[in-house]
Amino acid sequence: MHETLSNLPLLSGLPAQVLVVLAMVSAGGIILGCIAVGGMFFIWSERKVAGYIQSRYGPMYVGGWHGVLQSLADGVKLLLKEDIWPEKADKPLWRMAPLLVFLGAFLSFVVLPFGPNFVGANLDIGLFYVMATSSLVVMGVISAGWGSNNKWALYGALRGAAQVISYEIPLGLALLPVVMSTGSLNLGTIIQAQAGWIHNWHLLNPLFFVSFWIYVISSLAEVNRVPFDLPETESELVSGYHTEYTGMKFAFFFLGEYADMFVVSAIGVTVFLGGWYSGIPALDVPALFPLIFILKSFFLVFVQIWLRWTLPRLRVDQLMYVCWKVFIPIALANLLLYGVIRTVLS
Amino acid sequence: MNAYIPILLVVSIAVVFTLLFVVLSRVLGPSHRTPGKLTAYECGIPSRGTTNLKFYVRFYVVALLFLLFDLETVFLVPWAVSFRSFVERGMGGQMFVAMLVFFGLLVVGLIYEWRKGALEWE
Amino acid sequence: MISGLIWFLFAGVSVGSAVVVATSKNVVHCGFGLLFTLLGVCAMYAFLGADFLMATQVIVYVGGILVLVLFAVMMTHRIESNRLRDELVQPVAALGAAALVFGLSMLMITRTAWDEKVPGEALPTTSSFGRAFLTDYLFPFEFASVLLLVAMMGAALITREKKEEEDQ
Numbered sequence: 001m002h003e004t005l006s007n008l009p010l011l012s013g014l015p016a017q018v019l020v021v022l023a024m025v026s027a028g029g030i031i032l033g034c035i036a037v038g039g040m041f042f043i044w045s046e047r048k049v050a051g052y053i054q055s056r057y058g059p060m061y062v063g064g065w066h067g068v069l070q071s072l073a074d075g076v077k078l079l080l081k082e083d084i085w086p087e088k089a090d091k092p093l094w095r096m097a098p099l100l101v102f103l104g105a106f107l108s109f110v111v112l113p114f115g116p117n118f119v120g121a122n123l124d125i126g127l128f129y130v131m132a133t134s135s136l137v138v139m140g141v142i143s144a145g146w147g148s149n150n151k152w153a154l155y156g157a158l159r160g161a162a163q164v165i166s167y168e169i170p171l172g173l174a175l176l177p178v179v180m181s182t183g184s185l186n187l188g189t190i191i192q193a194q195a196g197w198i199h200n201w202h203l204l205n206p207l208f209f210v211s212f213w214i215y216v217i218s219s220l221a222e223v224n225r226v227p228f229d230l231p232e233t234e235s236e237l238v239s240g241y242h243t244e245y246t247g248m249k250f251a252f253f254f255l256g257e258y259a260d261m262f263v264v265s266a267i268g269v270t271v272f273l274g275g276w277y278s279g280i281p282a283l284d285v286p287a288l289f290p291l292i293f294i295l296k297s298f299f300l301v302f303v304q305i306w307l308r309w310t311l312p313r314l315r316v317d318q319l320m321y322v323c324w325k326v327f328i329p330i331a332l333a334n335l336l337l338y339g340v341i342r343t344v345l346s
Numbered sequence: 347m348n349a350y351i352p353i354l355l356v357v358s359i360a361v362v363f364t365l366l367f368v369v370l371s372r373v374l375g376p377s378h379r380t381p382g383k384l385t386a387y388e389c390g391i392p393s394r395g396t397t398n399l400k401f402y403v404r405f406y407v408v409a410l411l412f413l414l415f416d417l418e419t420v421f422l423v424p425w426a427v428s429f430r431s432f433v434e435r436g437m438g439g440q441m442f443v444a445m446l447v448f449f450g451l452l453v454v455g456l457i458y459e460w461r462k463g464a465l466e467w468e
Numbered sequence: 469m470i471s472g473l474i475w476f477l478f479a480g481v482s483v484g485s486a487v488v489v490a491t492s493k494n495v496v497h498c499g500f501g502l503l504f505t506l507l508g509v510c511a512m513y514a515f516l517g518a519d520f521l522m523a524t525q526v527i528v529y530v531g532g533i534l535v536l537v538l539f540a541v542m543m544t545h546r547i548e549s550n551r552l553r554d555e556l557v558q559p560v561a562a563l564g565a566a567a568l569v570f571g572l573s574m575l576m577i578t579r580t581a582w583d584e585k586v587p588g589e590a591l592p593t594t595s596s597f598g599r600a601f602l603t604d605y606l607f608p609f610e611f612a613s614v615l616l617l618v619a620m621m622g623a624a625l626i627t628r629e630k631k632e633e634e635d636q
Contacts, residue, residue: 021355024351024352024355024356025355025359027352027356028355028356028359028360029359031356032359032360032363078371079367079370079371079374079375080371080374080375081371081375082375082376082377082378083368083371083372083375083377084379084383084384085384086384086385086386086387087384087385088385088386090494090496090497092497092500093496093497093500096500098364098368099361099364099365102360102364103357103360103361103364106356106357106360107353107357110352110353110356120352120353120356121350121352121353121356123350123519124519124592124593124594125519125520125523125592125594128423128520128523128527128594129519129523131523131527132522132523132526132527132531133526134531135526135527135530135531136526136530138530138531138535139500139503139530139534139535142535142538143500146496146538146542148386149386150386150387151386152387153386154542158405158539158542161405161409161535161539162404162405162408162409165408165409165412165416165531165532165535166408166412168412168416168531169412169415169416169419172419172423173419173422176419176422176423176426177426179423179426179427180426180429180430181430182430183427183428183429183430183431183595184427185423185427185594238387243387244386244387247371247375248367248368248370248371249368249371251367252364252367252368316467317467320404320408320465320467321465321467324411324465325460325465328415328456329456332449332452332453332456335422335449336449339429339442339445340442342429342433342438343433343438343439343442346433346434346436346438350511350514350515350519353514354474354511403543405539405543406536406539406540406543407623407626407627409532409535409536409539410536410623410626411620411623412531412532412535413528413532413533413536414616414619414620414623416527416528416531416532417528417532417612417616418613418616420524420527420528421601421609421612421613423520423594424520424594424595424597424598424601425598425601425602426598427594427595427598428594428595428597428598428599428602429598431595431599432602441602444602444606444609444610445602447610447613448609448610448612448613451613451614451616451617452613452616452617454617455616455617455620455621456620458620458621458624459620459623459624462624462625462627463624463627464623464624464627
């Protein structure tokens with residue numbers, strides 16, 4: 001990116017190091033902007049979709065057209081709210097939690113490949129790195145639950161941590177057959193393996209198709225979405241681990257959650273749905289790549305929202321049953337089968 | 347250049363941004379601290395006893411099992427990455443048998459857990 | 469110059485939070501101090517181009533072991549009232565042990581012929597791990613799975629004991 005900047009007439013005289021730092025600062029700004037605007041857009045669309053599913057309108061006034069600016073207004077409202085900290089809270093942990101959760105989401109955002117040259121950090125271990133960042137979110141959740149010194153929050157945090165770590169295993173195992181096929185963890189390389197017509201998408205390979213469903217369902221559990229919203233169950237735990245948070249601190253939990261929804265969708269798109277490729281070679285021009293990638297990811301986010309307003313919630317025992325006794329065995333069998341087929345075919 | 351330098355920079359920007367907004371909200375927001383507001387919100391009922399509850403031991407067992415399976419996954423990742431190059435060099439069979447031993451033990455472990463009831467959640 | 473600064477920043481984070489772990493009287497704070505120690509080490513791995521090791525460090529130590537430790541601490545009934553006690557401190561013995569460990573580590577560090585590597589130079593390491601596992605280090609690799617199997621059986625056993633206690 002700093003090469004592009006050095007071509008600008010205004011900046012051409014500056015030394016290379018300054019340009020690199022400038023490029024990174026602007027990249028950071030762009031990513032933050034994407035998370036903020038994207039998060040607000042998802043919150044708005046969640047409310048609109050919820051409205052239409054329940055035969056009502058959702059936000060209609062702020063911003064004129066269908067209440068598009070509702071989330072922005074809510075953001076300003078949250079900024080101006082009183083920052084209440086519970087007296088008995090463990091202050092350092094309680095303050096650190098929103099930061100950890102937001103950073104976890106933010107760190108995985110950095111590696112998302114919006115286009116061949118449109119990626120914050122092109123890591124060789126991309127997929128593995130994304131799995132690692134969710135550990136930070138787990139620590140944030142535990143920190144919030146313990147720091148709040150609230151029984152409900154602590155119970156939500158324990159559930160959340162147990163759920164996220166459990167589902168990380170089927171999630172990882174589901175991604176492995178694709179890694180075996182592409183021979184790389186780099187997100188860009190995985191996408192490039194799906195170039196050309198739509199039948200090259202990993203989704204349309206029967207074994208990867210199984211992986212895809214395990215991935216999508218496990219990722220719902222990873223981001224605590226319905227039917228896996230046990231850490232937040234508003235009917236039993238008030239609001240789970242972020243019960244005690246108000247104002248901006250709550251906003252960062254909220255934003256982190258929606259950013260995470262986008263991240264898991266984008267990883268699903270990268271690994272199974274052809275990433276930035278449209279599936280029709282004639283349409284694959286570099287200028288369209290980010291748009292295609294974002295649209296596909298939006299579609300998966302929409303599916304998550306749709307499910308939230310359709311499905312009831314699981315019980316804890318059902319949650320664990322599905323993970324350990326259904327997904328892990330299927331994912332292992334799938335992995336083994338793929339290995340056998342590839343070995344025999346060679 | 348190291349690919350992680352951009353991440354470091356971007357993370358510092360994120361931290362600064364987050365702290366800035368939290369401080370900004372503290373400055374801009376009102377502050378009327380009343381005793382009721384400062385207690386833990388437990389459905390509006392006065393909080394009783396300690397937060398340090400007794401938990402279902404399953405949570406701990408799940409964390410323990412996760413750690414073990416997580417290690418297995420971590421071992422499987424480099425294998426999966428090099429699988430293709432081994433297959434292309436015609437060594438797929440050999441490497442697959444090597445992996446099968448590892449994999450077989452993992453499956454035995456899972457079956458054992460299952461039979462012993464370590465995966466139940468009552 | 470800058471790379472040296474970054475290195476010492478990470479080292480400072482690791483050591484600083486390790487001090488918190490050692491001195492804090494609140495067990496949960498110790499656990500979260502450990503989080504930053506581990507993250508500092510992970511950043512150092514990334515800095516040295518050991519990318520796979522970095523992610524493994526986070527996934528296994530932060531996501532696995534630290535969560536386990538914190539769960540254990542939180543589940544201990546009335547852990548809050550049990551501040552870690554200070555009166556057991558034995559400065560002479562502790563200093564002696566620390567000096568011994570330090571001396572041994574320094575001896576090892578200076579005696580070993582290290583592969584020198586330019587910091588910041590990042591090469592893909594994951595596939596070489598895979599290759600090493602399946603060729604030169606095949607036996608340790610398979611042995612690791614036996615070890616994990618034993619650990620799994622141990623975990624199942626713990627559960628069963630708990631269950632029998634509950635039944636009685």
